[in-house]
Amino acid sequence: MSYIIKGDTGEWEVVIGLEVHAQVISKAKLFSGASADFGAEPNMQVSFIDAGMPGMLPVINAHCVQQAVRTGLGLKAKINKRSIFARKNYFYADMPQGYQISQYDMPIVGEGILVLDMPDGSTRSIGIERLHLEQDAGKSVHDMHATKSFIDLNRSGVALMEIVSKPDLRSPEEAGLYLKKLRSILRYLGTCDGNMEEGSMRCDANVSVRPVGSTELRTRCEIKNVNSVRFVMQAIEHEAMRHVDVWESGGKIDQETRLYDSNKNETRAMRSKEMAHDYRYFPDPDLLPLEFDDAFIAGITSTLPELPDDKKARFMKDHGLSAYDAGVLVAEQENALYFEEAAQGVDAKLANNWVSTNLFGLLNARGIPITESPISAKNLGRLLQLISDNTLSSRMAKDVFETMAETGKDADAIVAEQGLKQITDTGAIDTAIDQIMAENADKVEQYRSGKVQLMGWFVGQVMKATQGKANPGVCSELLKKKLES
Amino acid sequence: MSLDKATVRRIATLARIEVPEAELEATAETLSGILKWIEQLAEVNTDAVAPMSGGTDLKLPWRSDKVTDGGQRDKVLANAPDPQDGFFGVPKVVE
Numbered sequence: 001m002s003y004i005i006k007g008d009t010g011e012w013e014v015v016i017g018l019e020v021h022a023q024v025i026s027k028a029k030l031f032s033g034a035s036a037d038f039g040a041e042p043n044m045q046v047s048f049i050d051a052g053m054p055g056m057l058p059v060i061n062a063h064c065v066q067q068a069v070r071t072g073l074g075l076k077a078k079i080n081k082r083s084i085f086a087r088k089n090y091f092y093a094d095m096p097q098g099y100q101i102s103q104y105d106m107p108i109v110g111e112g113i114l115v116l117d118m119p120d121g122s123t124r125s126i127g128i129e130r131l132h133l134e135q136d137a138g139k140s141v142h143d144m145h146a147t148k149s150f151i152d153l154n155r156s157g158v159a160l161m162e163i164v165s166k167p168d169l170r171s172p173e174e175a176g177l178y179l180k181k182l183r184s185i186l187r188y189l190g191t192c193d194g195n196m197e198e199g200s201m202r203c204d205a206n207v208s209v210r211p212v213g214s215t216e217l218r219t220r221c222e223i224k225n226v227n228s229v230r231f232v233m234q235a236i237e238h239e240a241m242r243h244v245d246v247w248e249s250g251g252k253i254d255q256e257t258r259l260y261d262s263n264k265n266e267t268r269a270m271r272s273k274e275m276a277h278d279y280r281y282f283p284d285p286d287l288l289p290l291e292f293d294d295a296f297i298a299g300i301t302s303t304l305p306e307l308p309d310d311k312k313a314r315f316m317k318d319h320g321l322s323a324y325d326a327g328v329l330v331a332e333q334e335n336a337l338y339f340e341e342a343a344q345g346v347d348a349k350l351a352n353n354w355v356s357t358n359l360f361g362l363l364n365a366r367g368i369p370i371t372e373s374p375i376s377a378k379n380l381g382r383l384l385q386l387i388s389d390n391t392l393s394s395r396m397a398k399d400v401f402e403t404m405a406e407t408g409k410d411a412d413a414i415v416a417e418q419g420l421k422q423i424t425d426t427g428a429i430d431t432a433i434d435q436i437m438a439e440n441a442d443k444v445e446q447y448r449s450g451k452v453q454l455m456g457w458f459v460g461q462v463m464k465a466t467q468g469k470a471n472p473g474v475c476s477e478l479l480k481k482k483l484e485s
Numbered sequence: 486m487s488l489d490k491a492t493v494r495r496i497a498t499l500a501r502i503e504v505p506e507a508e509l510e511a512t513a514e515t516l517s518g519i520l521k522w523i524e525q526l527a528e529v530n531t532d533a534v535a536p537m538s539g540g541t542d543l544k545l546p547w548r549s550d551k552v553t554d555g556g557q558r559d560k561v562l563a564n565a566p567d568p569q570d571g572f573f574g575v576p577k578v579v580e
Contacts, residue, residue, distance in 0.1 A: 026550050027550045027551065027552055028548075028550050028551060028552050028553070028554075032554055033548070033551065033552060033553030033554035033555070034552065034554045034555035035552045035555055041558075041571060042558075042570075042571040042572050043558045043561055043562060043571055043572065043573075044555060044556060044558050044571075045555040045556075046555055046557070046558070046561045047554035047555055048560075048561070049554075051561050059546055059547070059548045060545060060546075060547055060548065061547075061548055061549075061550050062547040062548060062549055062550065063549070063550035064550070065547070089499070091501055092578070093573075093575045093578045140578060140579075141572065142577065142578075142579045144569075144570075144572075145569070145574070145577075147576070147577055148567070148569065148574045148575060148576065148577055149574075149575050149576070149577050149578050149579065150569055150570070150572035150573070150574060150575075151572055151573035151574075151575055152571075152572055153561070153573070278499055280499065287545065288539065288543055288544065288545040289545065290545055291544070291545065
C-alpha cells in the first residue's frame with residue numbers, strides 16, 4: 001500500500017520517523033524514592049531530588065534499568081552493557097532542575113527491529129534506532145487561573161523510555177500500525193501500560209517528503225506530543241501536504257518543532273523555536289556510567305513472555321489460522337490467552353469465529369475489556385465443545401451464548417434448564433418428517449415435480465415440530481432421502 | 486579558541502543569566518581564558534588510555550524499586566514564592 005501525494009510538479013512520498021516516550025511501569029521514580037503512581041494530590045509524590053533542590057544526588061532505580069533492557073530484548077535490539085547519562089539543558093517551568101537527565105551518545109539500548117502486520121496479511125520490518133532512559137518533567141496546568149500557570153511535580157522524575165524509530169515509515173497508516181504494535185509489545189513485556197489518553201505513551205513524529213524515486217532525505221519537521229494514534233496519523237498527513245505545497249511553490253522547509261492542533265487539523269511552529277535545539281548535552285557529573293554484565297541480561301531474557309510475533313506464528317502453524325486472524329487475536333495478550341483456553345479440544349477456526357465475532361461483538365457493545373467478560377474462557381470453551389459434538393446446533397448455541405452473557409451461567413446448566421439438547425436421533429426426526437409429509441401432501445407433490453426450493457420450508461417445519469432442537473444437517477439429509485424416494 | 490561577543494550573548498541567554506552589554510567583552514575574555522586552559526589538556530596524548538568517568542574505581546550505586554520518599558508537600562513548597570492550592574504558582578507559560 002504505497003502512499004503517494006500527487007502534487008502539481010509530480011508525485012511525492014513521505015518519510016516518517018517516530019519518537020515514542022513510554023512511561024516505565026515501576027513503583028518509584030528513576031532517580032528518587034518518590035512514588036511513580038498516577039493520580040495523586042498535587043506535589044504529594046515529590047522528593048527533594050524531583051524538586052531540583054541543591055545538593056541532592058540521584059540514585060538509579062534497578063527495576064527501571066531492568067525494564068529498559070527487557071524492552072530492548074523485546075525489540076530484538078542490541079543491549080549496551082555500558083551507557084552514560086547526560087544532561088539535556090533547557091528551561092521550563094515544570095522542570096525544576098533546569099535540565100533533564102537523559103542519555104545522549106551512549107544509550108542503554110541500540111538498534112533493533114519492529115515488525116508491522118499489514119492489513120493484507122504481509123509483514124514489514126521497521127528499524128529501531130535506539131532506546132534510552134530519561135526523566136519525565138512535571139505537569140503544568142494552565143486553566144486554573146487567568147494569569148498564572150500551576151505546577152505539579154508528581155510526574156517530575158518518573159522514568160521514561162524514549163524509543164526512536166529509523167525513518168523507515170512511509171505512510172500515516174504505517175505510523176499508526178507502528179504505534180499499535182509497539183504498544184502491544186510493551187504491554188506483553190509489562191514495561192509500559194501503553195495508555196495514550198493518560199499520557200503514559202506519547203509520540204513525536206519527524207516528517208519530511210521527497211519526490212518518488214529519490215533517496216535523499218529532505219529537511220524534516222518534528223511534530224510534538226500528539227496524544228492518540230488517530231491524531232498522529234492526521235498530523236502526519238497534514239504535515240506532509242504542507243511540505244509538498246512549500247517545496248512546489250519554490251519555498252524551503254525550515255527544520256523546526258511544530259504543534260498539532262486537532263481541533264483545526266493543522267500544525268504550527270512553536271514560538272520558542274530559535275532556542276529549541278541548543279540543549280548543550282554533557283555527561284551528568286552526578287552519575288557514573290550505567291554498567292551491567294551478561295548474567296544480568298540473561299536473567300531478564302529468561303523471564304520474557306512469548307511475544308506477539310512468535311505467538312502469531314504459532315497460532316498460524318498449530319491452529320491453522322490466517323495471518324490476519326492470528327494477528328487480531330495476539331494484539332492483546334489477554335485476548336490471546338482467552339482464545340487459547342476457549343479453543344482447547346475444539347476446532348481453532350470455530351473458536352476464532354466465536355471469539356473474534358460473537359465475544360468481541362458482545363464486549364464492544366458493552367464497552368468492557370475481556371478481563372471483565374461475563375462469559376469466562378472456560379465457559380465459552382464448553383459451549384464450543386457442545387457445538388462440536390452436535391449437542392447444540394449453531395442457532396441454539398447463539399441462544400445459549402446470549403443467556404450466558406445475561407446470567408454468567410455455564411453452558412451445561414443452561415442446556416439442562418431449557419431442555420435444549422439437539423436431536424440427532426434419526427428416529428425422532430423421522431417421525432416428525434413422516435407426519436409433516438402426510439399433512440402436506442400438496443407440497444410433497446410440488447417438490448417432487450421440481451420445486452426443490454421447498455426444501456427450506458420442509459426443514460423449517462421439522463425445526464418447528466422439534467422446537468428447534470433437530471440437527472439441521474441430519475434433518476435435510478433425511479428429508480432429501482424421503483422426498484426423493 | 487576565543488569567544489566573540491555574540492557567542493557570549495547567546496550563552497548568557499541560554500543560561501538565563503543577564504550579562505550587561507558593557508560586560509560582554511570582559512566576559513568573553515574570561516571565558517576564552519578558561520577554554521585555552523582546557524585546550525592545554527587536549528595536548529596530552531591519550532591514545533592508549535580508555536575513557537574514564539573519574540579518578541577512582543567507584544561503581545554507580547543502584548537502588549531497589551521501593552517508595553521511600555514523598556508525602557512532604559509543605560517542605561517541597563516551603564521556599565516557593567507563590568504556592569497555590571498545593572501547586573507552585575508561576576507566571577502563565579503556555580505555548
